[in-house]
Amino acid sequence: MRQIIFLLVWTGLLFSCNSDTTVPDIKESTRTKISKKKKKPVPKAKLPFYSEKGGFSIVFPDTPKENKHVTTSEIGQIELTQYIYGKNDTHAWVASFSDYPERMIQLGNKEQLLKGIKYRILEDLRAKTSIEEKVKLEDKYDGLSFVAKAKKRDLNISYKIFLVKNRVYQLSMYSSVGPIEAQDSTVFFGSFKLIKTEKKKDPS
Numbered sequence: 001m002r003q004i005i006f007l008l009v010w011t012g013l014l015f016s017c018n019s020d021t022t023v024p025d026i027k028e029s030t031r032t033k034i035s036k037k038k039k040k041p042v043p044k045a046k047l048p049f050y051s052e053k054g055g056f057s058i059v060f061p062d063t064p065k066e067n068k069h070v071t072t073s074e075i076g077q078i079e080l081t082q083y084i085y086g087k088n089d090t091h092a093w094v095a096s097f098s099d100y101p102e103r104m105i106q107l108g109n110k111e112q113l114l115k116g117i118k119y120r121i122l123e124d125l126r127a128k129t130s131i132e133e134k135v136k137l138e139d140k141y142d143g144l145s146f147v148a149k150a151k152k153r154d155l156n157i158s159y160k161i162f163l164v165k166n167r168v169y170q171l172s173m174y175s176s177v178g179p180i181e182a183q184d185s186t187v188f189f190g191s192f193k194l195i196k197t198e199k200k201k202d203p204s
Contacts, residue, residue: 046187051083052197054097056169059191060085061093092174093188102166114144114161117168125150127157137162137169138194147180158185164194 048057049064064085071078082096105113122129127150135143143162149155158180162169171192173180 048191048193049083049095050195051081051095051097052195054081054083054095054169055167055195055197056095056097057191057193057195058095058171059187060095061087064093064095090175090177094170094172094174095192096170098168100166100168105163105166110142110163113168114142114163117161117170118144118146118159121157121159122148125155125157126152127155135160135162137164137192156180158189160189160192 064083127148132146148157156175158173
């Protein structure tokens with residue numbers, strides 16, 4: 001499962017990678033403690049996870065692990081930062097971002113860029129989409145949403161990609177034990193928000 005997750009988020013970059021990388025370990029124990037009386041615990045409100053560097057917040061089921069990778073491409077080096085949370089080796093939640101040269105975004109086709117990311121993900125996993133639609137973030141940033149399934153790996157995928165200026169955000173959920181629950185999808189994707197980060201001023 002974790003090898004599949006790494007492959008999915010890594011192929012989100014549009015250019016080939018020449019650097020060596022390691023597969024992030026997303027296996028995490030998520031057992032629920034039950035009292036002696038076997039009463040169901042009251043669910044705790046999940047707090048948003050903040051990435052100041054990424055300029056966003058999102059609600060994970062629990063604290064994710066951060067992984068950074070650098071690719072060498074035709075346009076130079078591109079850094080990919082991933083936040084990954086895995087549950088029982090059967091489910092995973094991933095939020096990642098990467099910055100591209102502003103000139104490339106200005107001269108390129110935004111729709112083709114988003115579709116190119118989707119195409120590479122589906123091609124590498126031999127997955128097929130069942131739902132696909134154009135979406136907007138904050139009613140102004142272009143995005144693409146799709147649901148897919150890789151039959152050979154029995155992997156269910158729910159994915160959203162957003163282009164904010166020259167930054168690409170990729171949000172994804174994976175399940176190897178059946179379709180992704182609508183409630184889980186709504187909580188994760190619906191909680192994604194851009195945040196303003198303060199720039200540090202140089203001391204005068």
